[in-house]
Amino acid sequence: MKRFDGKVALVTGGRSGIGLAIARRLRDEGARVFTAQRGEDHEFEGIAADFTIPASASGTVEEVHERAGRLDVLINNAGIMQEALVEEMSLDDWQKTMAVNITAPFVMIKAALPHLRVCGGTIVNIGSIEGLGSNPKHAAYCASKAAVHGLTRAVAVDHSAEGVRCNAVAPGWIDTDLNQDFIGSMPDPAAFRRNIRKIHPVGRTGKPEEVASLVAWLASSESSFVTGQVWTIDGGRMAKLSLPQ
Template sequence: MKRFDGKVALVTGGRAGIGRAIARRLRDEGATVFTAQRGADEEFRSIPSDLADPAAPARIVGEVVDRAGRLDVLVNNAGMMQESAVAAMSLDDWQRNLAVNLTAPFLLIKEALPHLRATRGNIVNVGSVEGLGANPGHAAYCATKAGLHGLTRAVAVDHGPEGIRCNAVAPGWIDTDLNLEFIDATPDPAAFRREIGRIHPVGRTGAPEEVAALVAFLAAEEAGFITGNTYAVDGGRMAKLSLP
């Protein structure tokens, strides 16, 4: 028997990158998987959605339950990152980052809670090491991911007595298609790869499947005594002090 046989999972942003790896891992372990993001998903049961729309979460959760009859696992993975410092960011841009990265997970959790109570299900939020530290020019991304880590703790505390667990993962540099395209667009991709590898104690960057493995563990019954925590998946990057 697989860990998620008979269970239903919703993965936002599941069409590409880390979300795709999570959706595939949960499916391969027996789950019925729905994804929600802009545009159609040819691989999974897809619910095309603009997560900046505050009406989208209720529609997404409602469709999952209508089609599958239950919800066991919610993975809030969808997000956006805009390059901008505080001084250069407009209020409209700030609000859109907040809407996608923090308000959408809040609303999805709110809509999912009645169904997760019924199944004693759980939530995994995909945060970031930038919710723990900061790279230059990522003001909104850092703020919203830190907020998502805080929301994770609050949900775990408030809803643990109802049998609902909530954890977060905080990926570091992961070799998604977008990151690989970014590297290939640099003047010397080979040199960039060497340099980015050096900042990680393990000597390399991560794979989406490595994040998915932790998400699957946290969503599974064997992690039943784990809740309210954020786990870095970063090759030791946040543990390493810079040289003087």
């Protein structure tokens, strides 16, 4: 028996990056996997969704239930990042970040809870180490991810007794295509790679598959006594104090 045989999972933003790794891991362990994002997904059962619109988020959950008859695992992974100082960021950009990064997970959870109660389902939210600290010009992103962590704890407190567990993971630097493209845009990509490795006690950056492994454990019955927690997965970066250069 695989851990997710007979179960149905929904992964938002499951077409690329960390979301794709999670979707593949759940599928490989037996789950029927739906993904939701803009555009088509040719690998999984994709649902077109615009997470700036709350009705699109709740409609995604209902479509999964209509097509599969159940929902066992909800992974809130979709997110956006916009760089700007507080004084520079428009209200529209701030609200767009909040809509995708925290309002959509709230709406997804609200819509999913009736279905998750039936099967003792699980929720895993994708937060960030930037919900714990901050990089420059990331005020909106940091605020939204800190909110994801808070929502995770609140949902666990309110609904774990109903059989619905809720946890979050807080990834650090992960080698997604987006991050690789960012490194490639640097004046000296090789030097940037060397420097970013140095800030990690493990001596390297992370892989999407490593995040997926943690998410799969949290979504499985193996973690049945774990709820309301934010699991940092960052190669020790947040544990390391910086020294003068």
